Amino acid sequence: MLLVAVNALVGGTLGQERTVLPLLADQVFHLDLYTSALTYIVAFGLAKAGTNYFAGTLSDRYGRKPVLISGWLIAIPVPLLLIFGPSWGWIVAANVVLGISQGLTWSTTVMMKMDLVGPERRGLAMGFNEAAGYLGVAGTALATGYIAANYGLRPGPFLLGAAFIALGLGLSVLFVRETHHHAKVEAANHVSVHAQAGSTLSNRQVFTLTSFRDRSLSSVSQAGLVNNLNDGLAWGLFPILFAAAGLSIERIGILAAVYPAVWGAGQLITGGLSDRIGRKWLIVGGMIVQAVALGMVAFGHSFGVWLAAAVLLGAGTAMVYPTLLAAIGDVAHPEWRARAVGIYRLWRDGGFAVGALLSGLLADAFGIPWAVAVVAALTAASGLIVAVRMRGSDHHHRPPLPVKLSVA
Template identity: 90%
Template sequence: MSQTSNTADDRKGVPRGIVLGLRQNFPQFLLLVAINALVGGTLGQERTVLPLLADEVFQLDRYTGALTFILAFGLAKAGTNYFAGTLSDRYGRKPVLVAGWLIAIPVPLLLILGPTWGWIIAANVILGISQGLTWSTTVVMKMDLVGPSRRGLAMGFNEAAGYLGVAATALASGYIAAEYGLRPGPFLLGAAFIALGLGLSVVFVRETHQHAKVEAANHESVHAHAGSLSNGEVFTLTSFRDRSLSSISQAGMVNNLNDGLAWGLFPILFAAAGLSIERIGILAAVYPAVWGAGQLVTGGLSDRIGRKWLIVGGMIVQGVALGMVAAGDTFGVWLAAAILLGAGTAMVYPTLLAAIGDVAHPEWRARSVGAYRLWRDGGFAVGALLSGLLADAFGIPTAVAVVAALTAASGLVVAVRMRGDDHLRTSTR
């Protein structure tokens, strides 16, 4: 399905000759997929190594202290997500993407050279800002290019690329750390990814804001509010007032709450059970690998069967997987749990983004995506604090069990509150 601007659109200030559709924009779409894999790789350099660095190099013996890097990352990324949509509407998508890569340049140096834990916190604040700009912008640019009919598939490819990048780098960094030590080897990967991502973004990425204008000129919104809304109105609709948007926002926050738990505490739990760094690296990689690859299926599936029940099912599957982690004490059980956790997250992650696109009007969609991603990545910070405090007080298995219950409960909220037919009510005139 494609869509081009017409004479009437030209009178509205819409650029002439712009075509929407995955097939029609495939080279640029594929480039953005590759760039988001590099964005994910930049994050993946930390997944295996940083919790071990906190424990073995900086001797942070309380979980809450060790998780401060995730708290810093989550707060920085969440806040930047919110502003990324507004900035991309005001200045264009490409400048925001390039700025995100430029901001990331000091991160590997800080991680490699940092003599105190404060340097690691600073690196994660900078990384969070960078990820908020780069990842948010690739999401919006793919939505711009493909139009409404293949939005779930587009988000599946976007998130699959990002989290396969996370998984591959987590696995590679684990092996590098086992062979050469925790620093500097694993973080040299991140430096290479930043250089390549910046170069591709500057030289080859094209602006896509005009594609959103074409869609807006031909858009029949699910929502009563079409056209311009203030930033505050968009935030309120996305966060509280709209049944579907607010359900999506809370589910996204809880999803990343449990991901923050997995990122910060799973490697420590596995190490305490006597697993080698190589096996910890495998477990740290399998979860995002299944998550990433699964989205190649679940994103397009949500276009056909709808968003709601994939989200509900995915949150419940994640809760079951976390319960297995809490109860388990062997590599085999944890491997099965990691696979199941990845599968549940794959059901949810691209589906939530596509659902935002179903409801939000193209004129304010980028800002709605930013508000959603504010809540979603705020889950990193909530997860770091909650799981750290629970782990300090009651141990890691109890912390995991509590988060498992919260995750399943979030799925039930979606089942009760979210509309089930939003994906059917987005159309073009």
């Protein structure tokens, strides 16, 4: 539960930007092109994705706790850059730093919970972790919308982020304990062929297995990428779309908060549900629900329709988010699970950058509604890939496959 609380603070650190930064780009820095305005999401996505990869390797080598503390220390300058940045380049730089911090902190809380729970409750643990993080995002998006409406876009909203960083660092240094030894015990209890295969896998072998060669791991990786592709779109363009339709900052803040709030709270149910009914069809269904919600945003014109779409988008994302992480944990051997999680999160958070670039270019060329419609189609296609390629739902209760079988 301490790690759940820490991840809520990690989410809150990210949430300080959700409502305010798109409006800052538009109203303070007067960026005309959507592609330019979304550079901060590209910077965040690339920095976080790359750091996710290294977080797995570093936490295996040095332990989970040092990596977690490093992530909080790196976050310290972010609110200062956002408050005092005189040009858009400073805001982009802040998001590079934030991406590195989030890659270290969020990845580590995921790994630590996987260390602490057995395979039968992995989905439940991921549900708690991701719920805490995204409820943190949602609560902070709502709070910063209120602060921005009453006290201006700077500095008020970002003082909240500074408080979260201080609290998260304090909790991590003083109270969080190392968990790496739990993963080592779990690995030792595996059948010897698994342990031998796990210990001799190079980083390159783990990368190719997770990204391409294993049907389940690669299906999960592409679904994660597309999921965060549409989240990058929602983060960067939805507030601009809603503002152009004449909605107030308070209402934009509500819409920016409802989506991650439903996403966050829903994971308390869907994480444990995936332990009972299997991962595959929960992922497929969630991607289709997200596609429907994005279609409603694209073709809707009122607060009511957009509110319903935000609820649906959150519900669809809740179905897939903890389930994807748990599915990685099901297949990956404990000896290389942290690396597999890091590689999955590399692909997943790379979706932020792809989504921001793709949706920005499409929005500049055809308008925001068309950009949203194209991403809706991509999300549906991703769900179909999982339906065709991922191994069946009974797979999550089996021990990890020997690597030779897994590659086949």
